[in-house]
Amino acid sequence: MSEPTIAVVGATGTVGKQVIASLMQHDVEPDQVRFFSSERTQGEELDYQEETLPTEPPREGSFRDVQAVILATPSPVARELALDAQRSGAWVVDLSGAFRVDANVPLVAPGVNDGVLDRAFSGRIVSIAHPATQTLLATLGPLRAKFGLAFADVTMLFGASSRGNQGMEQLTKQTAGLLNAKDPDIEVFPHRIGFNVIPAVGGFEGGLNEGERHVLVEAARIWSGEALPALTATALTVPTYHGLTMVISAHLNRPVDADGVRALLKEDTALKVIDDPSQNVYPMPMLSTDDVAPHVGRIRAAGPRVQLVVAVDSVWRLADTAVDVALELADRS
Template sequence: MNENLRIAVVGATGVVGREVVSALFDREVEAEQLTVLASERSRGETLDYGEETLVVEEATPTALEGHDLVLLATPAEVSRTLVPALQKTGAWVVDVSAAFRADGSVPLVLPGFNSEVLDGPLKGRLVALPSAVTTALACVIEPLRRAFGVAQVQVTALMGVSAGGNAGVRELEQQTAALLSGREPEAGLLPQRVGFNLVPQVGPFMAQSPWTEEEAGWTLECARLFAPRGEVPVVAGTAVQVPTFHGHGLSLQVRLKKPAPVEQARAALKGSPAVKVLDAPGEKVYPMPSLVTADPTIHVGRLRAFPQAPEWLTLFATVDNVGRGAALNLVEAGLRLAARPG
């Protein structure tokens, strides 16, 4: 690790930002190399960093000057505001929000999937990361694509409220407490009450479209990630907000180009370092959000096939949306960029 490297984490007091700080500590980044920033209301808060304490600064263009690497764990509107000024400082910038995922001039990078992009020629010094759901999709699709080819993926994503950050977590906490006390809470950040409920809407709907921005994002991001491989599976599905705090569950129907027995599909998935197969349902072993927390792999199980449609494979997957789906991607991509010569 370059001891002169200066790293800024923006959004450090959020759900993802705190995980980013923890991941940097695990990689032995010294506290002196790190600046933690957030909104004005968080200025002056402190974060534990081993035996040291980091004081949160307000994220202003001036405060971000002098850094080599800026990790943005911020909402899309904040990223769009900060990036133009950051690009003038010469810092590498990695953004986890949806702000630049659809921008063809900004590389979309998933560490471990297309990390080589970080070593090649880059236009500008900004890199975007895919969503947590797309992260899981890509990690599951790729070993199946290599072994059998993949034509189509249908997904129902059951998303924990931490996808909405601290505000989403607080809303579920408050709604659960109210319902257990016999009171009917009102929706706030989320479009409908999520406490003891399922809401088939995550994020806003696109203009004049039946798809939400979250759902449309999976299709676009998967197309961008798989296009260089010469095979772009059609990905579509529904995002459902569920009353859990952390972790996303994905119910997947995958149409293979070459039908494969379940045993062969399971073997292909086991061969991927990005995936952990938990598939012994008779022993009550299968993926669950409670098991994937703090695990950098995607958990996969409940593999099934139908004799009447042998090209279709059904499975269930889970991803730690805060860790692997966001913070770890930020840190891994950022440190690899910072290690580039020049």
């Protein structure tokens, strides 16, 4: 069998660019990739290894010779293209969350529900869990397995990259403006994000914003069938670019101490424990860049209560997971 071809849709976006970086890291050859973007950015060219590759809007039949399509687009676009691609016989790896509640579509969180792709499912569409969900469940997983998890509350600090390229450009523009005493234009975020904190990530429904809904809905789905610990989430946007910071407060079924929690999390090779506060060593979004592993630190515990801080390069985590899954699925073709 020849090497599979992987298509990336939304290739010029924040997540798409990281997907492409991950494809290069996986040594996927230039003739095995196809890049698609919206009408708006069509014609833009992207460096890939030694070559410069074109992008084009996806059209009827675009995915005919492709084994896996990675959708790094907004949800409505993903919903439409996923069905097209599936009809063409390609595997579809959706990063948009469009299918996160679809019982026919496996929801993948590596290190959390490994093996989910080996169970029977009807279509060829696979949904990658939001990186916040992946990170939260990957961190709580070992605690839950060993001590039992009663419930947890998580505060999530998203950077401007949660709104893609536009979000990051807005942060730069507003910040530069504010440093020059200029009133900022409000476009991508509902309020000024430069030097501010907005307790919102995406739109609200039923009192919860999109960032919170993603995590709560996906965690419930991934944890279902097992004794389901109760979870609450608060998502805020802070003036950083990449990276997601979480403060997790968990209540276990048995008392623990910080050393025990630290030792347990250190055993988990999917996590990096970075925890020596007196030496100014702890997780920070700045340090987690380009690392797929969540950085865990500021571990405190008393009785059954545990607090910790987690930082993760959420965009890289999402992109790299997508490429792993796409390559695995493409091999099945």
